[in-house]
Amino acid sequence: MKKFKPTIVAFLCRWSAYGVADIAGISRTGYPSSIRIIKVPCSGRVSPLHILQAFSNGADGVLIFGCLEGGCHYINGNLRAMNRVKQLKKMLNTVGLNSDRLEMHLVGSCNLNKLVNYMKEFTEKIRKLGPNPLKLKEGW
Amino acid sequence: MMVRIEPVTRIEGHMAITLVIEKNKVKNLQVNIIESPRLFEKFMEGKPAEEAIRIAERICGICYVAHGLASVKAVENAWDISPPEAAIKLRRLLHAGGYIHSHMLHLAFLVLPDILCPGEGVVGLAKKYPQLCKKAIFIRKFGQEVTEAIGGRPIHPSSIVPGGMAKPLSAETRESLLKKGKEVLKTAIELVDFIFDLYEKHELLNMYPEDPTYYMGLVKNGFHETYDGKLHVMNPKGEIVGIFNGSRYVDYVAEDTLPYSFVKHPYLRINGEKYRVGTLARINLAEKFGIPITDNYLAKLRSIVGRPSHNVGAYNLARAVELIASIEKALELLEDDQILSSDIRVQVKPKAGVGVGIVEAPRGVLIHHYEVNDEGIIRKVNLIVATQQNIPSLEKELFQVANNLLSKGVELTRIEQKLETIVRAYDPCISCATHLVKLKIVKNKK
Amino acid sequence: MKKIAIISLMSDGGCHIAFLDIHEELLQLLNQVNLVHSYMTVDRKDIPNDIDVALIEGGVRTSHDVELLKEARSKAKVLVAMGSCACFGGIPGLSNLYDLTSSLNYVYKGTLTTVKGVIPHENVPNVIRVAPISRYVKVDFQIPGCPPESREIRDALISLLKGEIPPQPTKTVCDECELGPPRKKPKRLRRIYEPPEPNTCLLEQGYFCMGPATRAGCGAKCPRVGIPCDGCRGPAPKALDQGASILNALITLAYENIKEFSLKRHSAYFYRYSFASSIIEDLIRKRLVKKK
Numbered sequence: 001m002k003k004f005k006p007t008i009v010a011f012l013c014r015w016s017a018y019g020v021a022d023i024a025g026i027s028r029t030g031y032p033s034s035i036r037i038i039k040v041p042c043s044g045r046v047s048p049l050h051i052l053q054a055f056s057n058g059a060d061g062v063l064i065f066g067c068l069e070g071g072c073h074y075i076n077g078n079l080r081a082m083n084r085v086k087q088l089k090k091m092l093n094t095v096g097l098n099s100d101r102l103e104m105h106l107v108g109s110c111n112l113n114k115l116v117n118y119m120k121e122f123t124e125k126i127r128k129l130g131p132n133p134l135k136l137k138e139g140w
Numbered sequence: 141m142m143v144r145i146e147p148v149t150r151i152e153g154h155m156a157i158t159l160v161i162e163k164n165k166v167k168n169l170q171v172n173i174i175e176s177p178r179l180f181e182k183f184m185e186g187k188p189a190e191e192a193i194r195i196a197e198r199i200c201g202i203c204y205v206a207h208g209l210a211s212v213k214a215v216e217n218a219w220d221i222s223p224p225e226a227a228i229k230l231r232r233l234l235h236a237g238g239y240i241h242s243h244m245l246h247l248a249f250l251v252l253p254d255i256l257c258p259g260e261g262v263v264g265l266a267k268k269y270p271q272l273c274k275k276a277i278f279i280r281k282f283g284q285e286v287t288e289a290i291g292g293r294p295i296h297p298s299s300i301v302p303g304g305m306a307k308p309l310s311a312e313t314r315e316s317l318l319k320k321g322k323e324v325l326k327t328a329i330e331l332v333d334f335i336f337d338l339y340e341k342h343e344l345l346n347m348y349p350e351d352p353t354y355y356m357g358l359v360k361n362g363f364h365e366t367y368d369g370k371l372h373v374m375n376p377k378g379e380i381v382g383i384f385n386g387s388r389y390v391d392y393v394a395e396d397t398l399p400y401s402f403v404k405h406p407y408l409r410i411n412g413e414k415y416r417v418g419t420l421a422r423i424n425l426a427e428k429f430g431i432p433i434t435d436n437y438l439a440k441l442r443s444i445v446g447r448p449s450h451n452v453g454a455y456n457l458a459r460a461v462e463l464i465a466s467i468e469k470a471l472e473l474l475e476d477d478q479i480l481s482s483d484i485r486v487q488v489k490p491k492a493g494v495g496v497g498i499v500e501a502p503r504g505v506l507i508h509h510y511e512v513n514d515e516g517i518i519r520k521v522n523l524i525v526a527t528q529q530n531i532p533s534l535e536k537e538l539f540q541v542a543n544n545l546l547s548k549g550v551e552l553t554r555i556e557q558k559l560e561t562i563v564r565a566y567d568p569c570i571s572c573a574t575h576l577v578k579l580k581i582v583k584n585k586k
Numbered sequence: 587m588k589k590i591a592i593i594s595l596m597s598d599g600g601c602h603i604a605f606l607d608i609h610e611e612l613l614q615l616l617n618q619v620n621l622v623h624s625y626m627t628v629d630r631k632d633i634p635n636d637i638d639v640a641l642i643e644g645g646v647r648t649s650h651d652v653e654l655l656k657e658a659r660s661k662a663k664v665l666v667a668m669g670s671c672a673c674f675g676g677i678p679g680l681s682n683l684y685d686l687t688s689s690l691n692y693v694y695k696g697t698l699t700t701v702k703g704v705i706p707h708e709n710v711p712n713v714i715r716v717a718p719i720s721r722y723v724k725v726d727f728q729i730p731g732c733p734p735e736s737r738e739i740r741d742a743l744i745s746l747l748k749g750e751i752p753p754q755p756t757k758t759v760c761d762e763c764e765l766g767p768p769r770k771k772p773k774r775l776r777r778i779y780e781p782p783e784p785n786t787c788l789l790e791q792g793y794f795c796m797g798p799a800t801r802a803g804c805g806a807k808c809p810r811v812g813i814p815c816d817g818c819r820g821p822a823p824k825a826l827d828q829g830a831s832i833l834n835a836l837i838t839l840a841y842e843n844i845k846e847f848s849l850k851r852h853s854a855y856f857y858r859y860s861f862a863s864s865i866i867e868d869l870i871r872k873r874l875v876k877k878k
Contacts, residue, residue, distance in 0.1 A: 052866070095873070135872075146631065175596075176711075177713060179678075179693050186851055198676070198678075249627055266612070277610055281610075292813070293804075296733070307810075307811040397705075398704070488780070
């Protein structure tokens, strides 16, 4: 049996997490290849619709990374995103998705290890949860 | 052979009629309501009760005012609220507006073409009788203007709230409605006289079946009533055999489900008999209207058809009388200074309970029954809608008429037209009836 | 003369009435075009060929609706979704939150007054999930609203008959409303049985007003009588999902105050007219497909 390789959509804010991910690439620390990165100007740009669309299109997990509290370039975009994620997790169960498939973390622009660890832990969690029950075809 | 009329046209909603004919006799007739069942009684569960009003209005695109009023009455009944008198007057005025538009639509567009230009529908009527159409449109437009003035919108009003109404009527609007209303009444009198004359000239009542049934409708102290009062049940002899209110309707009404129709068939629990509702039922049940011009027409109608009348064609004449009544009543309410009051809303506190709201929709008795929890969220819904109560009688009458005409050797196309004309007299509102006449001819091999 | 037809699927007839509410203009219109099919006003039972503009009233709810819809599409040059049921599924779309079989069981067997219970199955079509007509056929133009404004139907017809695309509103109800825009965050959620303060934005006061997420064109009639907009005209022209739009806005505006969000209850506000065309409906259908 082929080992399940999750597909995870990760929204990374360009002011912190995206830069860090870049460094992870350059410094050969690496991050799990399951993670597909989408750069956003602020984590606050991510709307509930984007998250639901990701799941609808077959993502096994969705990760959002924003700036540390007090560090958002647009003042409170990160906090808004945190609340969206909080509300949306409650709703995921209603449509048959485990709310653990959605997660958000706040990271600073220097914390390479923290970012990569979050990514590795999340990938492992999703691998254990199994593929998205709503995914109609394998691969993406 | 099987014959299917599909769809029955010039009614509101989707209906088919299936006849099985063997050896030149109608062996079986089904009224198939094929209207897509939307299942309001289920999806209203879990919704805040005060939002049910605007949702329930969408049960019907013609009698939405009636649904809105029955719904708010059910909520107010569940929460023990009595709205102020001025709010009730505004609701009665809104109700009158709904009757004017609905009855005029039916008489002009759904009935008159059958008499004046059979087979050509409204398009034919518009070509051959443009002045008549203009008058009907003028009257109907007034009904919609009243609804818009009180309800905020001409279709699916939004100002009905538990506790009263959301917005008072301005003095300006009241003046302009009064002025127009007086002209409308004159025009309506001309039109109703015309309809009565047509009926007499062509002896139209003879073309409709007689069906001695029970009747049910709201009456208040003997007066014709559409908003309040108690439900009265009359037997075919004209005797009142039951009077009840609110949740006691469950003791009187039961519904049968049928495998061949999306509409359930109600009947009287007390004796298993079917009953009719609507314009003729209300006219049979009420002593009088209490407004002079209408009461004259009522007397005229009774001199022609008697009381109680069982003639299906009398439904149309009764509708014409109610058209006059709605306009006269609207003018009476507009003339009452209390209609301008701003004391139109009381405080509301949701609580757990059961509420029943009963009104007379243009087509008959309408019952909304909600069970709500302590947050004021709906747990359960039961609806009895006007038209479904007439379907059992309609089926029986169509069966009789079809048989009658077949035995006389009338050809199938004419029978089709005839059956549809009878359906139209009831002004069925199928969207309501399904919360669903296509005469399909299936030739069995003999 | 050009031929127009009004074909009704799962509908309450309200859009037909909105069409007739052009009142005196109806007589002129009937002289200029050939109304070849309209079950409420014309006696013709079948759908004729070579229709120039077909207005479809109502969404899809039965197999019969699908048949009629496909027949209309094949016989019409231009097909228009008229009304929110045709465009988005409408209020009956809320029925898709519940399992179809248990809903049919309740309505036909389980209500208080129902005595003998049987789910209709003879000479009647199959009941399926509520859907906007665009799920089954290509739609050339939409006139949303519950019902649409009469003049919108008339203007769209006139343009389409000339071969032009009718202009569409680009703004939201919020832009047409005199009470707005909201200047403060709502302090608590309010239900409409509480009377509002006059001359103040309803969203600001805490009502679930769909104004910011609803297509303009009605003149904000409901806020004008002090009742929050319920979104009957569907999403703003560029928005994909009406409920997600307003949810996003409300969480942003008042996240401290929305403690709990329940799809069953709050769909009455966020998805009242558009549930059947929402992302949630999409996810539910995928789950149902997988079950098979």
